[in-house]
Amino acid sequence: MIHYLLLPFFSFLFIVLQTTVFELLFLNLVSVEISLILVIYAGFHMDALKGGLLSCALGFFLDVITGTIVGLHVILYLSIFFISMLVSLRVYAERSLFILSYVLACALLECGVMLLFYKHIQGLDLFHKFDTVFLPQILVVTLVSPVCFNSFRRFGDILNVRVERSNKRSRNR
């Protein structure tokens, strides 16, 4: 129960840190979406309810704080979470190379969906920003993903995922 109570607070804090401290670490040159890596990590290691709620909360707070249309990141994160959950049932998702490739694919998917959404729903063509804004973000997120995965593992106790991960693996076997 404590998990569900702490989850919104944790998500909020995470997004605030992402938009302040994490961006400072990258000298405000590029905005790094660590929350995407967390969603993927949750998809690999958490159950549907906890991970889904975490993805929802992260997406909601990201939308509110960054000023995106509320619900866009929520649906994107939920989709990525559920896809990751399905993938983790079929693939051994602990190798760095796989994490790198998978995060790259998810980041590209997110970017593509966002660009298409803005173009067709909002009438804003942002494709010209792909090279200058989106691609550097995607590359940086991809490169830092293994490090982030290791960090999330260390904070696994707080996220209460250790037991679930072992349960999931035993189910896979």
Next chain:
Amino acid sequence: MLFFKKHRSLIATTILVVISLVMLSYHVVNPSVEPGPVRKIVLDLAVTMERAVNTPVEALENIWKRYLFLIGLKKENRRLVQHNALLTRQLVQHQEGYLEAQRLKKLLALSESISYETVAASVTGRNRKSLHQTIMIDKGSIHGIKTGMPVVADRGVVGRIIETTGHVSRVLLLIDESSNVDSIIQGGRGQGILSGDGNSRCFLKYVPKLEEVRLGEAVITSGICGVFPKSWLLGTVSRVARGESGLFQTVEVLPSVNFAKLEEVLVLTSPKKGRND
């Protein structure tokens, strides 16, 4: 109940997806909707926290930038000092131009108000070490200037041309000892000859003791000799002394023109046609 427990994940998934789709659709349809209380609270909290995080970070950044990261600062400082010097020079030039324009405006107004043809000239030099009190102006005979022509400024008479070349002329100032101008005291109409003392003052000579002269009275040109036009201000009476002997009193006159600060003058070349002064 067992159904809910068995399909917990599926139900949770469905609910979350439906909620997120509703949320997105609502905000797409109503893009300019007022933020709800949750969004407001989240934003307020986020901004507060961002400030709390950013304050020490900015302080550290400032320390880094101001005290530690000083690469190129010396070069930048040198560049700024040079730039500052350049701007100061430009500012002085502009101020100088503005002041010159103000002076020329006055001179132009004077030129339009008098009944003489005039040539405007700038003072190019002063013979401070010379025995005579003279100035050089940047106009000469090719501009129509001839020896003997009167020179005036906005405040009154300056002197007369004593020497001229093609492009420059020398002006003998009122304060020179060899300068003599036929004058009248404006109030009492007493006449005399105004001569310089060689420094910064003049004396009105040959004013009879019987003549009433008051301090502060204006001394103007009489126009008798034909060199200076009539009724031009020469100065004001600053001291009167009646000695016990002799026929005349000593009248000291303070020139109306400040010769030390004179920069532009008008040379009166000839009376305008159709006017008599």
